[in-house]
Amino acid sequence: MTTTAGAVGADPAADLDAYRRGLRAHLAAPSLDRWRGRFHPTTEARIHDHGALLAALHGAGWNRYGWPESAGGLGGDVLHRAVLYDELSRAGLPVPDPCLMLETLAPALLRFAPDLADAYLPRYLRGEEWWGQGFSEPEAGSDLAALRCRAHWDGESYIVSGQKLWTTHGATASRLVCLVRTGTPESRHRGLSMIMIDVDSPGVAIRPIAIASGLNELAEVFFDDVAVPASRLIGAENDGWAVAMHLMQFERSMYAWQSAAVALRRIRELRDQAATLDKLPDGAVRRLGETYADVVSLRARSADTLRRLAAGQSVGPEASVDKVLLARVEIGLFDLARDVFGPAFLLSSSDEMREWRADWWFSRSATILGGSAEVQRTILADQVLGLPREQSA
Ligand SMILES: Cc1cc2nc3c(=O)[nH]c(=O)nc-3n(C[C@H](O)[C@H](O)[C@H](O)COP(=O)(O)OP(=O)(O)OC[C@H]3O[C@@H](n4cnc5c(N)ncnc54)[C@H](O)[C@@H]3O)c2cc1C
Structure with a gap:
């Protein structure tokens, strides 16, 4: 028996508690058990299986809240999406992999290219496609602002040439949202544009x-005179930096929220698995408590950030706190898990290990993706705390 979003009485779009209650009941359904505690040996298998989970959620309406x-979508705001990720983890389900880039990229589309959002977001919510973020080179x-991947207008299309690197889900994504240079080589952030490119x-x-685990988590992407219609521009030409800054608020804040939700589930699993062991390393219980306190701090901070985004406020450089x-x-x-499981962590071939x-x-x-820890701390020092800049020797 599954609970559909339309059957919970109060309007879940207007009543966040009703949404949470109905969603929680739905996520307890045995029909979702195939996604609980499931290990995937490859990234490709994992993301396709997670796409199927999105389709299942979509069928009952639950992942459509938070989107117009x-x-x-079915209405509501970013807080609905936060509740979705929270409740998935509470129910022992994964936060579907495609939701990372959904949260990073879709808010920018809704704001700067609503026609593209209307055209492609429904397929994303149904788990039929997902996108990659082509920024780094x-x-x-x-x-x-030093990026070199170039797009020039030939009278009919933008012609894109260059390379992107470290693209999460790049090997399976259908489309890439790319930051490209449309200005002169020395135009820095003033000469950038955001554009959506179909990978086919x-x-x-x-x-x-x-990556070092052997899983294909990332990709490099090459563009050799790729023709892209003007309708794929996100925001105005040469205004890509503003789009990127808007997007990063969501990337840093919602990624932190999703990760905190997953961390809570993993802490519970670590606690339960550790309880079956004969012996724990010294200090393991204290470290478990400290890690829990760190997650709770992150959640408190992240909840505040999300409430501000839901109220339409700009979070700006402060989102770097969440990232740190x-x-x-x-x-x-995960260092704690390594120490708790000892040799089994290294040697066991069980799915759990x-x-x-x-x-x-x-x-x-974690200290690199989405902006390195050093850079986040510099942003906080310069732009949030207003500390004096370091003098070079
Ligand atoms: C798992 C993973 C997923 C990723 N996914 C994506 C993605 O989907 N899309 C995408 O576009 N990119 C992605 N990236 C790339 C990521 O955004 C970059 O790796 C990151 O911004 C750092 O850039 P870089 O690797 O070029 O390192 P560099 O910029 O070369 O930095 C190297 C070192 O120098 C330090 N450093 C650099 N500048 C400064 C400074 N001004 N002050 C102090 N220290 C500094 C850095 O902290 C770092 O330690 C991903 C990376 C990883 C690891």
Whole structure:
């Protein structure tokens, strides 16, 4: 028996508690058990299976809240989406992989290219497609304004040439939202535009990148004179930096919220699995408590950020706080799991240990992805705290 969103009495779009109650009842359904505690040996298998979970949620309406009706949603705001990720984790279900880029990219589309959101977001919510974020390049990561991937207008289309690197889900995504240079090479952030590119366009080549766990979490993407219609521009030409800054507020805040929700589930699982062991390393229980406190701090901070976004406020550089706290949680939690499980963590081929290992490897990137820890701290020092700049020797 599943609960459909229309059957919970009060309007879930207007009443967040009604949404949470109805969703919680739905997520308890045995029909969703196939997604509980399931380990996937490859990234490709995982993301397709998570797409199927999105389809199941969509069938009953639950993942459509938080998105406008014009784009396939059922109304509500970012807090509905936060509740969805929370309740999925509470129910022992994964936050579907495609939701990371959904939260990063879709708010920018809704604001700067509503026609594209209306055209493609419904398919995303149904789990039929997902997108990648093409910002970083070989010599432009922290210094994004140095990027060189170029687009010029030939009278009919934008012609895109260049390379993107470290594209999450790039190997399976249908479309890429890319930051490209439409201005002069020295125009820095003033000469950038945001554009959506279909990966099946002639001239697009994608190479998966396996991270240290062996999983193809990332990809590099090459564009060789790829023609992209003007209708795929997100925001105005040369206004891509403003779109990117808007997008990063959601990327940093909602990624932190999703990760905190998952961390709470993983802490519960670590506690339960640790309780079956004969012996724990010294200090393990204290560290478990500290990690829990770190997650709760992250959630408190992140909830505040999301409430501000829901109220239409701009969060700006303060979203970097969430990102810094998140890295601390991820590294602390998975280092603790490594120490608790000891040799089994390294050697066991059980699905449980393979998943802890994969998560440990991925957590090594927590201080890099979405902007490195050093850069986040510099943003906080300069733009939030207004500290004097360091003098070079
Ligand atoms: C798992 C993962 C997923 C990712 N997903 C995506 C994605 O989907 N899309 C995308 O576009 N990118 C993605 N990235 C790329 C990520 O955004 C960049 O790796 C990150 O911004 C750092 O850039 P870089 O790798 O070029 O390192 P660099 O910018 O070369 O930095 C190297 C080192 O120098 C330090 N550094 C650089 N500048 C400064 C400074 N001004 N002050 C102090 N220290 C500094 C950095 O902190 C870092 O330690 C992903 C990365 C990872 C690891």
